[in-house]
Amino acid sequence: MPMDAVTVTSISFTLSRSQLAARLAIPEASPRWNRVMALARQAESIGGLGGAYLPVTIDHTGDGFIIASGIRINSRILQEQTEHRQLIFPFLATCGRPLEAWAQSFTGITDRYVAEVMTEIACMEALENILSEVDTRYCLTNASMVNPGSLEDWPLTGQTHIFEFLHQAAAGLGVTLSPDWLMSPLKSMSGIRFSGKTLHLNCAHCPRKACVGRRELYENPC
Template sequence: MEPVILHLPFELSEEELMEKLRLKEGHPYRNRVLELAEEARKIAAPKVIYKHAYVDSNDEHKVIIDGITFKSRILSVNLEAIHRVFPFVVTSGVELEAWGKGITDMFENFCADTIQEIILESASENFKGILDQECGLASASNMNPGSLPDWPITEQKPLFQLLGQVKEQIGVELTESFLLLPVKSISGIRFPKEGTFENCQLCPREKCPGRKSPYNPELKAKYQ
């Protein structure tokens, strides 16, 4: 199937923003932060490119999806007996990135970065909801290239090959070092799965600010 492009809704709550920035009621910078948030709301145009793709074959260490090879033991285990998957790239958008780059004050730039992060997280969650409803996925999980040593950041390349003209469609490009631009972008493969799977469950790194689930050494042993 051809890739699908969607403009994604997002939420940017004052409460969440102030909590992330640790600005209490009455803080002198509070009003300026709210002004920045309103600017971002007017500019932001988060998008996603995704497609319905099919697993051609799956062995212990690689999976072939629509003719493109992905090398990962963990991906192989997660996609065992699964035939349809959903590769994607979500971005907060080139518009919001340009806005953030135009802010030169150090503190305000940090606030703008946090605002972009919240918008990306919100848009990403909304994409999951839209996709799951569209495809009737009662339970689904994601894997993201670079989040685990078993599926390194170099796997961004075949993911982009699978999706096609990502830069032309939503403005996200893959650098020679396999990073995404705009930086506030995320790529991955969503797939149906009973229960839940988070990359964090296999990562022993302590004090990770982005952790969504606790490390599970028993689960990690299953994938080795």
């Protein structure tokens, strides 16, 4: 019997002063800091971040792909890493529509930028909450993940698979997918969590610089 997706919306959201100061490059002694704190209080009061995940049984694996709950995912990394595993966990995490609408309501460049950074932090907070719950509840070893579009191994078109697995949960969270595979709210993340043969993080294979979500140093093949 297929399992139901787990939706998580009761995620506390507190913006760290030190994190904001570092991300915004605004010293706490700056005259602008009071405005940052005022916006932080607004963002925290709105909240609304959330996420969802679904335990999915792997039906079959082949050369460079897996089939899970009847859905084929072309990813050699996922196929090799989940060998002899039974479950994968498609997931979504989002800052939420209320917080996105709040950030988009600002017309001033500085306020808009600060608010956008706060929605990004909220999305990362939601992501950490979802991943932590999956890892703890299912006792994952070498807890790893792949994300559509992060590497050539699984392009952005893989978003369609995430939404096939989580379409009802995504609708409940207010997360939608555009025809060109972009999510709304923009500050949303998706992927597949799994217990890997070895620890795998896309970050180790991604050369992108200045990424706030980086979890591992880039391993330059050269």
